Amino acid sequence: MKNMTKTFRNCAGAAALAALCVPALLPSAPAIAAPPAASKQLDEAVAALRGISTMRADFVQTDRKGQSVRGTLTLKRPGRIRFQYEKSAQMLIVSDGKALTLIDYAVDQVQRWPIKNSPLGALLDPHRDVAKYGTVLPTGNPNVVSVEVRDTSHPEYGVITLIFTRKASAPGGLELTYWVALDSQNQRTTIALSNQRYGVPVSDRDFRWNDPRRKSRLQK
Structure with missing residues (x-):
């Protein structure tokens, strides 16, 4: 469990950032001319994501070593997301749309950084132009659409x-089923979604969290 928690510390932030980037900011069309079919697929993917106002889903997060953890994802646009990991992980990730907070209850630590300063900030910062970063990858299956997002001028993202x-029942007729995040240290994280529920009641209270540092100070 100790090694698993360390792995989550290294990769969970990237996974959450990956979740946030596209629903709000993926472009409606690539800056560089693309084949009509690819351009249409990118438009469809963006429309599907923008059609989500709220969503809850189950997820499985897996790192490159095959270690997995389950949890529940809650999303509310614009920019709010919560990764509620299973109790054994002792971790929580929450975004309020401006900053991402990683709460590690195992060591009573909190890490918070502005979206614009995060490793994937180019994809999350609304002040940046991300139109040129989305590329449709061929899948060989008309029912599967793959979109790669990268900023070649900032490989660290x-x-x-x-x-x-x-x-058919998903917003825009497309459903985000999983994503793969690869950071600059070659840490690979996969998030697979299931049981997606759209338009469900989601309160702003769902994005609140308890600060474990307060408890630590009281115990000293």
Whole structure:
């Protein structure tokens, strides 16, 4: 469990950033001319994500060593997301749309950084133009759409590949089923979603969290 928690510390932030980048900011069209089919698929993916106002889903997060942890994802646009990990992970990730907070209850630590300063800030910062960063990758399956997002001028931001499947009941007819985040240290993290529920009641209270540092100070 100790090694697993360390792994989460290294990769969980990138995974959460990956979740936030596209729903708000993926471009409606690539800056560089693309084949009509690819351009249409990118438009479809963006429309599907922008069609999500709220969502809850189960997720499985897996690192490159095959270690996995489960949890529940809660999303509310614009920019709010919560990764509620299973109790054994002793971790929580929450975004209020401006900053991402990683709470590690195992060691009573809190890490918070502005989205614009995060490793994937180019994808999350609304003041940056991300139109040129989205590329549709061929899948060979008309029911599967793959979108890779990277900023070649800032390799330190990492790469995100989002996989959608066609589903009539999902917003825009496409459902985000999983994504893969690869950071500059070659740390690979996969998030697989299931049981997606759209338009569910989500309160701003769902993005609050208890600060474990207060408890630590009281115990000293």
